[in-house]
Amino acid sequence: MKKAFPILAILTAAFLSYAWYEALVVAPREQTMGDVQRIFYYHVPSAWTAFLLFAINFLASIQYLVRRNPKSDQIANWIVIAVGVLTSIGAYVIRPLPQDVYPSSIVTTALAIVGLYFLIRKLFSEQATDILALTTAEVGVVFCTVVLVTGPLWARPVWGIWWTWDVRLTSTLVLWLIYVSYLVLRRFSTSGQTPVLAAALAVFGALDVPLVYFSIWIFRTQHPQPVIGGGGSIDPRMLHVLLINWLAFLCFAFLVCWSRYHVERLQREVEETQALEALLEPGGNVR
Amino acid sequence: MTFLFAAYTLTWVIHILYLITVVRRYSRLKRELSELNRNKT
C-alpha cells in the first residue's frame, strides 16, 4: 500500500501540472472578463472538493455516533435508504425548484450520498470513521480556505467588490466557520469522549448549511444581488478544462487525506503505546 | 493579470503550508516511535 504512494504522488503532480497548463494556455479566453476568469479553474474545483470532503465528514460523523449501538446502526441504515428514496421522488414532484437545479442532479447527488454512506461503512471500522472524520474536516477546511481566498481575488477585478452577502459566498463562509470551530473543539476538548462531541457538532453543522443557503436565498429574491458564478451554458472547451482540473485536485485531495489519515492513525498508535508503557512502568521511573 | 497570478500562487501556498504541518507531525511521530522502540530494548 505504502509503496504505491510515491508513484501516485508523481503522477498526481504531473496531472496537476497538465491541468494548470490547460487552465492557463489551452482554455479559451473569456469574452467579457478576460484572463482573470481563469481563476475559475481553481476556484470551482476547490469548492466542489471541499463540499465532497465535508459531506464525507458528515457521513463519517453519523456513522461514528450510530455504530456505538447495533440497534441505532440498523435504524440509521434504513433512514439513509429512506432519505435517498424520498429525495429522488421529491426531486420530480416538488415545484418550483431553485434556479439552475435539475431533478436529475438531485437524484444523482442523493444516490451518491447513500452510496458513500454504505461505502464508508464497509471500508472503515468504528474507530477508523472518527479518524476519517477528522481527516476530511481538516483537508476540507484547507480547500474551503482556498475557495474563500480565490473568490474575492476573482470578484474584485471583475465586479469591483471583494465580497457580497449572496447565497453561495455566505453559506461557504458559514461552512468554513462551522468546520473551523469543529477543529477547535477537537483540539481544545479535554474530555475523553471528544470524538463523540465532535461528531455531534458535525451533525449540527450539516443541519445548518441548508438552512443558511435557504435563508439567504430568500434574502436574495427580496433584494436582488449581483449574480455571481455559473448559471447558464458554459463553453464545452471550458467545461473540459474545468473537469480536468477537478479530477486533478480530487487526486491531490485523495493523497493529502491518505497521508493525514496515516499520520493520525500512527499518532493514536503511539499514544496508546505510551499510555501502555506508563501503566507497565515498574514504578518510580520518570521519563 | 496580477489577480490571476495571486490566486494561483496563494492556492498553492495554502496547500503547501498544510502539507508542511502534516510532514512536521509525521517526523515528530517517527522520532517518538524510535524513542519508544529504543526504550523497549
Added chain:
Amino acid sequence: MSAPSGITLATLTKDIRLEWRSKDAINSMLFFALLVVVVFSFSFDPIAEESRHIAGGLVWVGFLFAAIVALNQTWSRELRNQVLDAYRVSPAPANALFLAKAVGNFIFVAILEALMTPLFIMFYKLRALGPAWQLLPVAILGTWAIVVNGTFFAAMSLRTRSREIMLPLLLFPVTLPALISMVEATNVILVGDPTTSAKFWIVLLATYDVVFTTGCLALFETVLHAE
C-alpha cells in the same frame, strides 16, 4: 409522561429560585447589555434617520452578547456540585434536564430583553413604522433559537480549555440563519416599508427553532454521557 415534566419543572423552579436569590446572571447580563448600548451609540449618531435601518442588527447583537454571559454559567453550578454525575446515573431522561436549563435561560434572557428594550427605544429614538406586534414573535422565536443552541453548546464545551471562548465560537456560525432572520425581520418592521413583510423571516425562524430544538433534544443524551 408526568415524571420527565416533573423533573423539568423541579429543575426549572430550583434554577429560578437560585437565580432570584443571587441575581448573578441577570446583573452581569444587564451591565453588559448597557455597556454595549452605550458603546454602540458612540460609534454613530443613533438618532439619525439611517440608524433605523441598522438598529435591528445592533439590538440583536447586544442581546446576543449578553445572552452569552448567561449561557456561559449555565452548567457551572451543576459541574461544581457533581449534579451532572448524579444525572448520568439516574434513570431520568437527559432531555428533562436540558429543557429545564434551556427554558430557564430563556426566561433570564427574556427578562433582560424586557428591561433593555425601553433603554434601546430611548437611546435610539426607535419607533416601529411597520406592524409592531410582529416584533413579539420575532423576539420569542429568536431568543429561543439563541438559547436552545447556546445551552446545548455550553454543555458541549464543558470539558474544553478556554471554555468561555468555545461557546461563542461554536454558537455563532450555527445560529447565523436565525441571526439573519431576526435582524432582517426587525429591520423590516422598524423601517415599515409596505412592500416588504417580515412574515418570511418569522416562518424561517420558526423552522429553524423546530429543526434545532429537535436536534438538541435528540443529541443531548449523547453529549451528557460524553463528558
